[in-house]
Amino acid sequence: MRGSANFALLAMLALALCAAARGASGDAAARVTPGGSAPANPEALPPIDAGTSLLVVAPHPDDETLCCAGVIQRVLRSGGRASVVWITSGDASVLDLLIEGKPFGGAGRLRELAEKRMLEALRATSRLGVPAEGQLFLGYPDRGVSRLLTDHRATPYTSRFTDAAAVPYSAALFPAHPYTGESLERDFGAVLERVRPTLILAPSPRDTHPDHRAAGQLTIAVTARHGLLGSIRYWIVHGGEGWPSPRGLMPGVPLTAAPRSRGLTLAVFPLEPAEEDRKLQALRAYDTQLRTIAPFMLAFVRSTELFARLPGRDLP
Numbered sequence: 001m002r003g004s005a006n007f008a009l010l011a012m013l014a015l016a017l018c019a020a021a022r023g024a025s026g027d028a029a030a031r032v033t034p035g036g037s038a039p040a041n042p043e044a045l046p047p048i049d050a051g052t053s054l055l056v057v058a059p060h061p062d063d064e065t066l067c068c069a070g071v072i073q074r075v076l077r078s079g080g081r082a083s084v085v086w087i088t089s090g091d092a093s094v095l096d097l098l099i100e101g102k103p104f105g106g107a108g109r110l111r112e113l114a115e116k117r118m119l120e121a122l123r124a125t126s127r128l129g130v131p132a133e134g135q136l137f138l139g140y141p142d143r144g145v146s147r148l149l150t151d152h153r154a155t156p157y158t159s160r161f162t163d164a165a166a167v168p169y170s171a172a173l174f175p176a177h178p179y180t181g182e183s184l185e186r187d188f189g190a191v192l193e194r195v196r197p198t199l200i201l202a203p204s205p206r207d208t209h210p211d212h213r214a215a216g217q218l219t220i221a222v223t224a225r226h227g228l229l230g231s232i233r234y235w236i237v238h239g240g241e242g243w244p245s246p247r248g249l250m251p252g253v254p255l256t257a258a259p260r261s262r263g264l265t266l267a268v269f270p271l272e273p274a275e276e277d278r279k280l281q282a283l284r285a286y287d288t289q290l291r292t293i294a295p296f297m298l299a300f301v302r303s304t305e306l307f308a309r310l311p312g313r314d315l316p
Helices: 002-022 063-077 094-099 106-128 181-195 210-225 273-283 287-298
Strands: 030-032 053-058 081-088 135-140 199-203 232-235 266-270 304-308
Touching: 053 063, 053 181, 053 210, 063 081, 063 106, 063 199, 063 273, 063 304, 081 106, 081 181, 081 210, 106 135, 106 273, 106 287, 135 181, 181 210, 199 210, 210 232, 273 287
Parallel strands: 053 081, 053 199, 081 135, 199 232
Antiparallel strands: 030 266, 232 304, 266 304
16 A cells, blocks of 8 residues: 555655646746746756757667657657757667577677667668768677776777777778777767757767766767867756656656756656657667566657756766
8 A cells, every 4th residue: 555655655745846847938948947947937958949959879779769759740740950960870789689589699699789789770760851961870888888998098998898999880880990989989079070960969968878978978079070069958867866756657657856966957848748758669679678677668668858068077
């Protein structure tokens, strides 16, 4: 009975927060501080219109849908352009092999799994309306991005999952580019030149996943050289134990602030019901992931998405 009462209390609180978030209209977003209330309608994201060029930086296939599917749809509906760059192809998902009954698949099986996840990413973002020219894979090593930015800036890193020391995927923008930090930064810079974004949605350096933190740090470093640092807004997926809460699919309920967002002022981006529905449709393209972590993933199908203007200082 206590668990049921706690769940009902959480649901009531979430619905109250939803009503506050729905008060923000159009492309202006409300700002909330974790644990605080939302003042009326200050502008948080830049205006979204036909001149918007959005770039979503996704460490792995599925992150772009979890964090940003609503903004992607709004940009495209407004006549703007939307692109996604996947830093890795998710080729370290050993758990997925276990679910498929292939516990001893090895490097070859993990590369095959990555190819499957890339196809899922194409399907998911196509459901959101992202055109083929905006679906960009870099193919760097899953669970290895932070190593590239530190002790493998100039010397190639070999993935312990795929045995690759260079981009092994023909569908990537730059196949055979070495697994080094210098190569990754050059390739990311080439994406910026190609997309010329006016708005960049990147993972927070506060995220608990090392690939997410590293992808955020990569974005900050390279955009600073291109004069685009002010265009970044930060999102979080791995935001602390038990978050998002409650887990599972709860349509119409807003996303609450992650514990690791403490101290940051967040922008609440309200999704229209049709945008929320399409986000769910896009997420369902990720069959490999839904078989293993469905309650976690479905918890991001909410009536709001959250972004921070500043990355904030790293947390322990």
